[in-house]
Amino acid sequence: MEEKKKKRSSAKTLQTAREAGYFGKKMLARTRSAVEAGQPVGWAMVEWWLGATIAKAMGVEMVFPENYGAFCAASRTAEANLDYSESDGFPSTLCGYARNCLGYTRRLKENGFVIPADATGGGMPKPDFLLACGAACDARYKWFQALGRYLDVPVWLLEFPQTGSREYFLPGNKEENIRFMVGELRSFVSFLESLLGRKMDWDALAERLDILFKTHALAHAVDRLRLAVPSPAMSTDFWALMIPHLYLPDDPETLAFYGRVYDEVKYKVDHNIGAVPNERYRMMFAELPPWHTLGFFDEVAERHGVAFAFESWNYHVPPPLPAGEKEGIGDPLELIARYSYHKFHHGADAGVKYGVDPIIFTAPYLEYVQDYRIDGLMCHPLVSCRPATYTLMHLRNVLLEKFKVPSVVVEGDIVDMRVFNEEEAHAKMDAFIETMDYHRELRRKEGLNW
Amino acid sequence: MAVLAGLDVGSLLAKAVILDEAEGILAHSVRLVAGNFQTAARDVLNAALDNCGLTAGTVASLGTTGLGAGFVNGPSLRNTEISCQARGVHYLLPRAGSVIEIGDQSTRVIRLTGQGKVADCVISDKCAMGSGRVLQVIARVLRITLEEMGGLSQEATRPVSFSTGCSVFVETEVISRIAEGAGVADIVGGLHRAMAVKIGGMADKARLEGDIAAAGGGACDPGLVKMLEKVIGQKVLVVDRPLLTGAVGAALMAAESRGRG
Ligand code: SF4
Numbered sequence: 001m002e003e004k005k006k007k008r009s010s011a012k013t014l015q016t017a018r019e020a021g022y023f024g025k026k027m028l029a030r031t032r033s034a035v036e037a038g039q040p041v042g043w044a045m046v047e048w049w050l051g052a053t054i055a056k057a058m059g060v061e062m063v064f065p066e067n068y069g070a071f072c073a074a075s076r077t078a079e080a081n082l083d084y085s086e087s088d089g090f091p092s093t094l095c096g097y098a099r100n101c102l103g104y105t106r107r108l109k110e111n112g113f114v115i116p117a118d119a120t121g122g123g124m125p126k127p128d129f130l131l132a133c134g135a136a137c138d139a140r141y142k143w144f145q146a147l148g149r150y151l152d153v154p155v156w157l158l159e160f161p162q163t164g165s166r167e168y169f170l171p172g173n174k175e176e177n178i179r180f181m182v183g184e185l186r187s188f189v190s191f192l193e194s195l196l197g198r199k200m201d202w203d204a205l206a207e208r209l210d211i212l213f214k215t216h217a218l219a220h221a222v223d224r225l226r227l228a229v230p231s232p233a234m235s236t237d238f239w240a241l242m243i244p245h246l247y248l249p250d251d252p253e254t255l256a257f258y259g260r261v262y263d264e265v266k267y268k269v270d271h272n273i274g275a276v277p278n279e280r281y282r283m284m285f286a287e288l289p290p291w292h293t294l295g296f297f298d299e300v301a302e303r304h305g306v307a308f309a310f311e312s313w314n315y316h317v318p319p320p321l322p323a324g325e326k327e328g329i330g331d332p333l334e335l336i337a338r339y340s341y342h343k344f345h346h347g348a349d350a351g352v353k354y355g356v357d358p359i360i361f362t363a364p365y366l367e368y369v370q371d372y373r374i375d376g377l378m379c380h381p382l383v384s385c386r387p388a389t390y391t392l393m394h395l396r397n398v399l400l401e402k403f404k405v406p407s408v409v410v411e412g413d414i415v416d417m418r419v420f421n422e423e424e425a426h427a428k429m430d431a432f433i434e435t436m437d438y439h440r441e442l443r444r445k446e447g448l449n450w
Numbered sequence: 451m452a453v454l455a456g457l458d459v460g461s462l463l464a465k466a467v468i469l470d471e472a473e474g475i476l477a478h479s480v481r482l483v484a485g486n487f488q489t490a491a492r493d494v495l496n497a498a499l500d501n502c503g504l505t506a507g508t509v510a511s512l513g514t515t516g517l518g519a520g521f522v523n524g525p526s527l528r529n530t531e532i533s534c535q536a537r538g539v540h541y542l543l544p545r546a547g548s549v550i551e552i553g554d555q556s557t558r559v560i561r562l563t564g565q566g567k568v569a570d571c572v573i574s575d576k577c578a579m580g581s582g583r584v585l586q587v588i589a590r591v592l593r594i595t596l597e598e599m600g601g602l603s604q605e606a607t608r609p610v611s612f613s614t615g616c617s618v619f620v621e622t623e624v625i626s627r628i629a630e631g632a633g634v635a636d637i638v639g640g641l642h643r644a645m646a647v648k649i650g651g652m653a654d655k656a657r658l659e660g661d662i663a664a665a666g667g668g669a670c671d672p673g674l675v676k677m678l679e680k681v682i683g684q685k686v687l688v689v690d691r692p693l694l695t696g697a698v699g700a701a702l703m704a705a706e707s708r709g710r711g
Contacts, residue, residue, distance in 0.1 A: 393655070406570055424573070431532035434567040 009074060010236035010294035013275040016261045017237035023244040023254065024071055027063055028121050034061035035125040040196060043124065045140055046246060047133030048340045050181075051158050051188055053212060053250050054333075055131065057205035058192050062131075063124050064247050068104070069097035073291035073415040077120045081107070082416055090146075095139040096384045096415030102146065109150040129153050129195060135160035135344070136314075136360060137387040156191050159184055162344055165351025165359055174341070181337035189333070205332050208250035213339075216317040218258040219245040223316060225265045226309060227371055230274025232265050235285050235308035236297050237275070242315045280305030281436050284374045286395060287312055287361055287388040292417035296425060303426075304433050310372045313364045314388065318343040356398055361391040366398065369405055373450035375436045377407040378429075383419050404442045408432040452510035455498070456701025457491055457526070458534065458694075459483065459518030462554040463667070464490035466498035467697040468509075471705070477502035478694055487518030513704030515696050517555065527704040532558055532571050534699030539663050540566025541698055542689050547660015550649060550678065550686065551695065552668020554582045559652040561659055572656040579617040580648045582667045585674075587617060588641055591624050592634050596671065599638050603673025606639025620644070642677040650681035664688050665695040 012018050031041045040060045044052045052062045072078035073096070081103030086092055090102055107116055108126060115123035132144040132155055144155045161177040168174065189200050222241075226233055241261055244254040267273075283306050290296065300306050321342055329335050347363030350356075354366050368374065377399055379392040396407040408428050412420035443450065453476065454469040460483065467478045479497035483490040491514075499505060512526040515534040522528075531553075539549045540562060549560040557574040574580030589596050610627050612620055620641070627637055645668075653662075662684055668674055669692035679686050689695055 409572070411575060427530050427532065428571070428573060430530035431536075431568045431571055434533060434536075434563075435570055438563045438567060438569050 008076065008293050008295045010234075010298050012237050012240055013234050014237045014241070014261070014264055016257070016264050017233070017240040020240040020243050020257075023248055023257075024067060025121055026253075027067070027247055028124060031061045031063045032115070032122060032125050040128045041125055042129050042131055043127040043144075044131040045133045045144070047131065047158055048135060048160070048343050049212065049249065050160075050185065050336055050340050051131045051133070051156070052247075053208050053336070054185065054189060054200075054205060055192060056250065057201055057208050058196060058198065059201075060128075060192070060196070063127075065101040065104075065124065066097045067243065067247055068121070068124055069100040069415050070291045072100050072104075072120045073417070074294070075120055076292055076417070078292070078415045079418075088149075092416070093384055095137075095143065096382075096413050098139055098143040098146075099384070100415050101143070102150075105147055105150045126151070127153055130155040132157040133160060134158070135162070137385070139385075154191075154195065156188055158188060160340070160344070162358070162360065163348075164357050165348050165355075165363065168345050168348040168359070169352065174345075178334065178337050178341060181341060182331070182334050185333040185337060202332065209332055209335060211252060211255050212250040213320075215245055215249045215255045215258050217320055218255070218262050219317045220319060222258070222262055222265050223310075225262070225269050228269040229282070229373060230272070230276065230279040231282060231307040231309040231372075232268035232273065232275060234275045234297065234301065235289070235311040236294050238311060239289055239291075239294065239315070242312075245317060246315060274307065276301045276305055276307040278305050279307045281375045281433070282307050282309040282373055283376045283378055284309065284365070284368060284372065285311035285378045285380065286365060286392060287314060287380065288382060288385060288414045290380065290412045290417070290420050291414055293412075293420055293422060296422060299426070300429050304429065306429075308378075309374065310368050313347075313361060313368075318346045354398065354402060356394070358391065361388060362395050362398075365395055366402070369399055369403055370450075374405055375440060375450075376432060377405060379407050379409045381409065381411050383411070383413050384416065385414065404439050404446060404448060406432070406435045406439045408435070453502075453504060453508055454701040454705045455495060455509045455512045456534075456697035456699065456704070457495055457512065457514045457516075457519070457522060458531075458696035458700060459487050459491045459514065459516040459522065460554055460696075461517050463693065464494040464516075464518070465693055465697045466494040467694050467701055468498050468502050468504065469698065469701045475691075475694070475698070476504075478691070478697070480693055483518065487521035488523065491518060491522045511701075511704040511708045513700030513702070515700040527700075527707055529700055529703045531696055532560060532568055532573075534696045534703060535665060536560050536562055536568050536699065537566045537702045538695030538697070538699030539665055539689055541702060542691070542695060543661075543663050543687060545661050546663035546687065546689075548653075548656070548658035548662045549695075550653065550662060550664050550669075551666040552582050552649070552664070552674070553666045554586075556581045557649055557652065557666075557668070559649065559656045559658065561656050570656050572652040574648070574652060579620065579645065580652070584617040584620065584641070584645065585668070585671065587621055588624055588638070591621060592628075592637065594634065594638075599642075600670075600672035600674070602635045602638045603642045603671075604639075604676060605635040606633075608636050609643050610637050610640030612640055612644045638673065639677075642671075642674045643681075645674060646677035646681040649678060653682055658682075662686050665692045667693060 081100040084103035085099040113126040130144040347359045351359045351363035381389040399405040410425045458465045468476045514526045551558045560571045561569040
């Protein structure tokens with residue numbers, strides 16, 4: 001039993017995925033070195049490539065508490081932070097990333113803003129400002145504000161307009177949103193200029209963007225390689241590989257790394273090497289994973305020949321911007337706005353075609369399920385995250401109705417392992433194999449070609 | 451004569467069946483686990499064999515399922531409770547298109563394929579309110595037996611309406627309602643209604659089809675079954691020997707895999 005409890009991280013199937021954790025540690029180490037060198041440091045939410053790249057172009061080192069939450073969960077050190085935030089009055093139903101961050105920051109403050117010696121991964125240093133983002137979620141509006149209990153630093157919130165499927169196509173709607181976002185970004189640049197007492201380095205920003213687009217193009221190409229049967233990589237590989245493309249996409253080292261990821265996955269596809277020997281089922285995972293127990297997916301693969309072939313819309317780079325949309329755009333802020341807007345709305349066509357909303361967390365899956373020839377969806381409703389949960393039952397119904405693809409629901413949490421019952425999850429998966437077999441038959445009868 | 455054996459070792463009860471493929475169930479036995487899965491599994495299987503005058507040597511295959519299945523000694527084939535329930539109900543009541551199995555720890559709502567496999571399944575969340583456990587808790591508070599509950603519930607004239615879906619709070623609420631003078635029948639009726647609403651929600655999610663069968667310990671409670679019928683709006687058929695469905699399924703699945711092997 002003890003033995004079992006220890007093995008909870010995933011072994012991963014790609015060599016590059018096994019190496020990707022380096023980037024998370026590098027990010028943390030860089031912010032700590034920056035503080036020692038008297039350079040500014042910021043904490044940012046995952047804000048889909050708007051603000052962190054801009055701040056970095058102005059010489060700020062950035063670190064991401066959401067990533068830190070996943071890091072703590074994966075190394076099974078989050079509980080102390082969760083308990084510490086709960087003992088200060090934050091409810092256990094609040095976002096796990098937020099609770100981990102609030103507990104950590106409370107300890108940081110109580111330690112005179114010296115990082116506690118036992119902090120996971122060396123810890124996050126005290127920031128000079130906080131960059132929040134309203135995209136997708138309510139907790140993200142309040143979480144950094146609530147940090148004001150422990151930190152006396154400015155918070156900047158980047159607003160993010162999100163549109164319904166049909167509204168996306170209303171005349172003028174998109175351009176109006178882009179104008180709004182560019183305005184938001186300009187205000188953010190002014191804020192940084194006055195905080196840091198220096199001007200924006202536009203060349204540095206253009207350079208970073210160039211690297212970011214190249215990294216993302218490779219990340220997207222890897223996603224497309226994963227269409228292959230057998231699947232060359234697993235979701236557990238992706239959740240490691242996403243760290244560099246999500247948090248350090250504008251770093252030359254990330255770009256070089258993604259070249260290697262591409263080569264490794266391409267080799268496997270060319271040589272018909274599957275991530276799971278004897279792949280029998282292809283599953284998809286929605287939406288945020290149980291970071292504390294990723295070894296679960298390895299066991300499911302081993303027991304049933306299940307390849308988790310695709311996953312987590314939220315973490316994937318969008319398809320590249322259509323050429324026409326990039327052409328003639330000289331203002332890097334407009335380019336960022338267009339790209340970010342594209343990330344949130346590239347599923348609009350599918351949304352309209354299948355009559356579903358919201359676009360985020362829902363519509364893209366309707367394409368993935370066909371492209372990746374998916375036999376079943378694993379839904380992971382989170383006790384502490386409404387945005388990545390409230391769409392799941394809807395998605396489950398739509399996939400069943402339109403594509404005869406069934407789902408298995410396994411409740412849990414991203415950070416809080418106390419609410420994940422692994423035995424029960426396995427019991428559900430064991431029975432779900434029959435369900436996938438049955439629906440394969442149904443798809444065949446209905447002329448669906450997988 | 452070679453027979454099939456099935457063991458369902460649950461959190462509360464251990465159940466064993468001895469099956470003959472041509473003749474059906476030859477014998478069965480049910481006993482309390484009483485904190486020791488291993489002993490309960492061994493004893494219940496021996497008792498079932500005794501009941502039909504057979505010995506362990508005549509068992510061609512042994513299938514196991516349930517929380518305590520890992521504690522069964524000797525060669526056996528373990529299967530998930532959901533699949534075993536599906537097979538067992540299909541065997542005992544072939545016309546059933548769906549199953550509601552109300553166990554001690556959880557409730558499972560299963561849509562069946564024509565072969566008794568799992569077309570879809572919804573399992574109750576961790577709260578005991580959706581499982582048979584809450585019936586035991588409240589029976590203790592009301593100082594009645596589980597067997598008495600079914601009859602009492604059907605006598606309810608004004609079933610108590612519980613303001614919570616949580617079994618811990620229901621217990622406190624029951625105590626408050628007793629203090630306010632609510633009758634036992636109305637409390638039991640209200641409890642059955644609250645459970646039926648919870649299970650009805652699961653039935654909706656699983657999109658039940660065809661005849662609905664009830665199994666598990668909860669199916670032995672006619673008050674709960676009646677309430678379920680009201681909430682779901684359809685007749686619920688109680689499987690013959692509802693406690694044995696898991697064990698029957700385990701026996702059949704072990705035989706299936708022996709056939710494949
Ligand atoms: S989307 Fe969910 S996980 Fe992310 S910040 Fe919001 S509540 Fe937390």
